[in-house]
Amino acid sequence: MLYYCIFARMNLADAAQLKELLLQSRDIVIVPHKNPDGDAIGASLGLQHFLSTLGKNAMIIVPNEFPKFLKWMPGSDAILNFEKKNGVALELLEKADLIFTLDFNELSRTGRMEPFLTKATAKFVMIDHHQQPDTYADITYSDVSMSSTCEMIYNTIEAFGAADVMTKEIATCLYTGIMTDTGSFKFSATTSRTHRVVAHLIDKGAENMRIHQQVFDSNSPARLRLLGVALNNLVILEEFRTAYITLRQEELDQHNYSKGDTEGFVNYGLTLEGIVFAAIFIENKEEGIIKISFRSAGDFSVNHFARSHFEGGGHTNAAGGRSTISMEETTGKFIALLPQYKQQLFQ
Ligand code: 5GP
Ligand code: MN
Numbered sequence: 001m002l003y004y005c006i007f008a009r010m011n012l013a014d015a016a017q018l019k020e021l022l023l024q025s026r027d028i029v030i031v032p033h034k035n036p037d038g039d040a041i042g043a044s045l046g047l048q049h050f051l052s053t054l055g056k057n058a059m060i061i062v063p064n065e066f067p068k069f070l071k072w073m074p075g076s077d078a079i080l081n082f083e084k085k086n087g088v089a090l091e092l093l094e095k096a097d098l099i100f101t102l103d104f105n106e107l108s109r110t111g112r113m114e115p116f117l118t119k120a121t122a123k124f125v126m127i128d129h130h131q132q133p134d135t136y137a138d139i140t141y142s143d144v145s146m147s148s149t150c151e152m153i154y155n156t157i158e159a160f161g162a163a164d165v166m167t168k169e170i171a172t173c174l175y176t177g178i179m180t181d182t183g184s185f186k187f188s189a190t191t192s193r194t195h196r197v198v199a200h201l202i203d204k205g206a207e208n209m210r211i212h213q214q215v216f217d218s219n220s221p222a223r224l225r226l227l228g229v230a231l232n233n234l235v236i237l238e239e240f241r242t243a244y245i246t247l248r249q250e251e252l253d254q255h256n257y258s259k260g261d262t263e264g265f266v267n268y269g270l271t272l273e274g275i276v277f278a279a280i281f282i283e284n285k286e287e288g289i290i291k292i293s294f295r296s297a298g299d300f301s302v303n304h305f306a307r308s309h310f311e312g313g314g315h316t317n318a319a320g321g322r323s324t325i326s327m328e329e330t331t332g333k334f335i336a337l338l339p340q341y342k343q344q345l346f347q
Helices: 012-023 038-053 086-095 107-119 149-159 168-181 192-203 208-216 221-232 249-253 302-309 327-345
Strands: 005-007 028-032 058-062 098-102 123-128 139-142 235-237 242-247 277-284 289-296 318-323
Touching: 012 123, 012 139, 012 149, 028 038, 028 107, 038 058, 038 098, 038 149, 038 168, 058 086, 086 107, 098 107, 123 149, 149 168, 149 192, 168 192, 168 208, 221 242, 221 249, 235 327, 242 327, 249 277, 277 327, 289 302, 289 327, 302 318, 302 327, 318 327
Parallel strands: 005 139, 028 058, 028 098, 098 123, 123 139, 242 277
Antiparallel strands: 235 242, 277 289, 289 318
């Protein structure tokens, strides 16, 4: 049977294809991107809970550790970490007959899992809202206008005719992902439809206040002090409407850094009046890289910038990338690139 279809809107016919694929599948795996965020984890858990209401068990395998501030989510205990449980994970990937890849557009976004996903014999379903989706999947549900992959999981559930019987667990997971990926409902991809979806999730049991507290009001003192260091390191380049932050390995080590501690730091640059381009450069000595996050306000495409210069990508206003040269060389390269974008930055 041939699927190979790409659709930007999940409708009843698409859902029928997905149902057929599910009927034929026994061993299902769900994989989000490396360094999974609230949307990646929320979509994975939301889908896992939904599949279980259809009588299908699925295992979630994350490429690497995910942030502490997401570890309260229903089902998060059972998530397998590819780096820590490599043997079990490899066995599951090999045995799988269906693999959902969520919240990423190309298999390289799974880091060390990529070769194993490439050689897996399972059918693939991609659900994602990033630009330039790759074509590895048998069913591709890709829509770059979506606020989040969680909103797309909601659409999938709705196309299955199950939105009204959604459980509290599903609603909680999807709410979390929409909330984190929209910067608490403020980024441009947040539509009136997003708000309607979120309203329905609250009706179905998502406790909005509790979720906000668990994600945003669970700082450790060390994390808050690390934010202080980051803000102190902020460099403002008014002539390019740009601001960037650096964090070195020693600074992370001095503040008991753990995964997710720097989440959201990059956004502070954009809170400065007149600044439309923000970046954060975070040293990772273990991987020998500088991990970079880019954010923009308005039309300046950080997806294009990250793809062109820092082996990355993402969305128009939020993207990431990496560099394998030193921190000084990386920020030097970044600053040297700005003059050629001056016009775009002042549009
Ligand atoms: P963040 O800066 O929060 O890590 O990521 C922002 C957005 O860019 C997310 O949608 C994320 O999936 C994407 N992104 C982050 N790093 C990379 C990367 O190295 N490559 C690509 N293609 N996308 C990335
Ligand atoms: Mn996302």
